[in-house]
Amino acid sequence: NAGVTQTPKFQVLKTGQSMTLQCAQDMNHEYMSWYRQDPGMGLRLIHYSVGAGITDQGEVPNGYNVSRSTTEDFPLRLLSAAPSQTSVYFCASSSMYEQYFGPGTRLTVT
């Protein structure tokens, strides 16, 4: 039982490049979320999903897309990276009250 896995662990992008952050969970959770965390800050919700085929926006959705074609996977796409998107990205899956977080992806946009 791996829990929530994220790849890659580290990534450096140039401004304007696109990429997909991968997230997978093996706990059969319906709920999944993406957060970003900037230094000394809390976690801000980017997008979330309440089940396969259903996604919704969180607090800071601009510049990011998500899809949920299966229960297990919830990838986050950066369409055209900007320096303001330099952050640590956490994916989480939830059994209603308790969220399980992945180890995070540290993204730098230059």
Place this chain on the structure above:
Amino acid sequence: GQSLEQPSEVTAVEGAIVQINCTYQTSGFYGLSWYQQHDGGAPTFLSYNGLDGLEETGRFSSFLSRSDSYGYLLLQELQMKDSASYFCAVMDSNQGGKLIFGQGTELSVKP
């Protein structure tokens, strides 16, 4: 929208008791959660309060007053390993994926 307020820093000594407060404003409220995050790590779940009152889990307890839009996390018998950031988070609907976090309280435990 939602907003949560918690102190940015708290310092305490080993063996002491510390309380971290959280006040919230939200258009809908389903429950209040607490998470712990060590430097460089992922947040981990500590507790959840859906109803008023105290929930106890070992050395940690969490309290909620829905009428006051207020909750707290109580840490007893502090240990050095409790030095971490603590976040309160509001579940504003019965959609478990939508959790809104406060800015976090950095707890430093001194010997």
